[in-house]
Amino acid sequence: MSQSASEARQGRIEVRDFALRYETIDGSVEAVTDTQIHVEPGEFVSIVGPSGCGKSTLLNAVAGFLKPTSGVVTVDGEKVTGPSAERGMVFQQYSLFPWKTVRENVEFGLKMRGMSRFERERAARTLLGLAGLEAFEKHYPERLSGGMKQRVGIVRALATGPKVLLLDEPFGALDAQTRIIMQQILTNMWQRLKISVLFVTHDIDEAIFLSDRVYCMTARPGSIKAEIRIPLERPRQQSMMMSSEFLALRRGLMSLIREESLKAMGGEITDLGMQGLSIELQGHSLPEVL
Ligand SMILES: Nc1ncnc2c1ncn2[C@@H]1O[C@H](COP(=O)(O)OP(=O)(O)O)[C@@H](O)[C@H]1O
Numbered sequence: 356m357s358q359s360a361s362e363a364r365q366g367r368i369e370v371r372d373f374a375l376r377y378e379t380i381d382g383s384v385e386a387v388t389d390t391q392i393h394v395e396p397g398e399f400v401s402i403v404g405p406s407g408c409g410k411s412t413l414l415n416a417v418a419g420f421l422k423p424t425s426g427v428v429t430v431d432g433e434k435v436t437g438p439s440a441e442r443g444m445v446f447q448q449y450s451l452f453p454w455k456t457v458r459e460n461v462e463f464g465l466k467m468r469g470m471s472r473f474e475r476e477r478a479a480r481t482l483l484g485l486a487g488l489e490a491f492e493k494h495y496p497e498r499l500s501g502g503m504k505q506r507v508g509i510v511r512a513l514a515t516g517p518k519v520l521l522l523d524e525p526f527g528a529l530d531a532q533t534r535i536i537m538q539q540i541l542t543n544m545w546q547r548l549k550i551s552v553l554f555v556t557h558d559i560d561e562a563i564f565l566s567d568r569v570y571c572m573t574a575r576p577g578s579i580k581a582e583i584r585i586p587l588e589r590p591r592q593q594s595m596m597m598s599s600e601f602l603a604l605r606r607g608l609m610s611l612i613r614e615e616s617l618k619a620m621g622g623e624i625t626d627l628g629m630q631g632l633s634i635e636l637q638g639h640s641l642p643e644v645l
């Protein structure tokens with residue numbers, strides 16, 4: 356368990372016997388089934404899995420935007436029945452108000468909660484400082500880079516003092532270098548604020564680099580295929596990504612995900628299909644080659 360996890364007391368997420376089905380005009384879509392996950396107070400946990408396996412569905416149910424078809428989500432023993440400032444959410448697409456400045460975006464949730472102007476400013480400035488954004492407080496979102504916008508998104512989600520932070524592929528649209536810096540800023544804020552994080556990504560390196568634990572989901576309907584502890588010490592450095600320990604974890608997770616990605620593609624890709632495309636498998640099976 357991480358250093359901060361032992362100090363944090365709040366923010367235990369529990370998802371039990373969870374299933375979620377979407378009802379559409381074309382019938383029902385079973386998105387997630389038979390799922391159990393938990394996040395301990397102060398723990399950093401990621402969910403990885405092939406596209407369409409139900410990661411966002413699960414995260415949105417923890418946020419309270421979606422109701423499970425069966426099962427229950429609790430935070431510190433209290434059932435989640437809708438969105439709450441106790442659970443901050445960050446989406447992949449930047450969801451800032453374009454007509455508000457950076458600081459006004461961050462202060463918005465605080466204003467809604469009736470916090471005084473002075474307190475609002477102080478809270479917003481402290482968090483913007485932690486994210487290296489103090490010089491940009493008066494800027495409008497359109498003038499910011501993608502990485503900056505997403506930092507503002509994280510700061511805004513943290514401003515109301517949530518017990519848990521939920522992030523849905525927050526760095527997916529960023530270039531590789533910005534991504535690494537963002538990962539370091541996020542870990543830094545997480546360690547200082549001692550909150551629990553549930554992080555959705557399809558990037559295996561990102562999941563290993565950030566997490567105490569990683570859940571790997573099956574193809575849709577998604578459920579938990581494996582749970583992997585990441586025993587790398589903290590603070591984590593970029594150079595660790597070259598260590599044999601990191602690479603071993605990466606290999607393990609890669610093969611788990613590859614299996615599920617192939618299943619998710621269903622009839623689209625088969626050994627025969629690949630041969631038909633004249634791809635030379637040289638005696639290896641498809642999962643070995645991909
Ligand atoms: N609002 C919706 N109505 C119907 N089906 C949906 C809806 N949202 C997602 N789905 C389907 O549920 C499955 C899981 O989606 P999602 O949770 O977004 O997966 P992921 O985030 O892992 O890519 C997908 O097959 C998707 O098409």
Ligand SMILES: [Mg+2]
Pocket residue numbers: 410411412523
């Ligand atoms: Mg998603």
